[in-house]
Amino acid sequence: MKKVLYITGVLMAFTLMSFAAAEFFSSMTKVDYVEGSKTLKFTTKMNAQHVSSAINIDANTAGFEAEVKKYVNNRFSVSANGTPLKLTFTGSQVNGESVWVYFEAGGVSSLSSLKINNSILLETFPKQVNIVNIAYKGNQKTMTFQRGKESNEVSF
Template identity: 65%
Template sequence: MKKSIFILSLGILLISFFSFKDLDFFSSMTKVDYIDGTKTLKFTTKLNTSHVSQATKIDPTTAAFEAEVKKYVNNNVDVAVNGAPKTLTFTGSQVNGESVWVYYEIGNISDISSLKIKNTILIGQFPKQVNIMNITYKGNLKTVNFQKGKETAEVTF
């Protein structure tokens, strides 16, 4: 129950922050789900379109944008499962107005006791950037934040 209230409160807080369009708020939100049937960690990241465009120095309406986003995510997110570094597989992206949705995954994960994640998305370009990540593994939810000076986090299950 406390987790539900916390998640609801966090959601309301984020919605209220995003409702101030003229206010520069630098954040990303990532949802990580473990899919037991396929032994896959699936990542879904929501980013601000103009911020990603500035970071990649490419127009989001061009065909080359997805390739640049893929390269950018691969250069700014590192994951180790149970102490072993893993390779991210980019599965796509979608520009939807002010948001870019980025999809990537890690396959062949049979069991997770720890995840060590480095997330520097947009932190170099925007020092006030905060990256929030909700990780769900077999019914357990962990939330971690990344920001300048705290780009790496580890969770245990």
């Protein structure tokens, strides 16, 4: 019941914010476990203008992808079952107002816990909210991150 109330509250907050004149700062990350390759695949969607402001480079310039890679590597880390994972950047793309960033971590045979540190855009935008959705063997978990709560952990 608490979970339903929490989700309802979050949805209501997003709805109310959509009518506000203030800009909304968020990123969304989807984590998928690929059992065949024992890999966690990460897809992060961010606002292109916000990322450009944070790294001081225009999204349409040649060096943007390299700067986004450095930025994400410095602000997003993962531990599985208490062991830090090495994230491998696999690419990015700018699509209109969004930047999509792709990275992965291999060698994950099973998950009992997943800890994520996510401070993407938090230093640049104090009201930034980062959401991470995790899919693991039919289980879905959601984490939220904001300034002062840059770390979160879930168990499976």
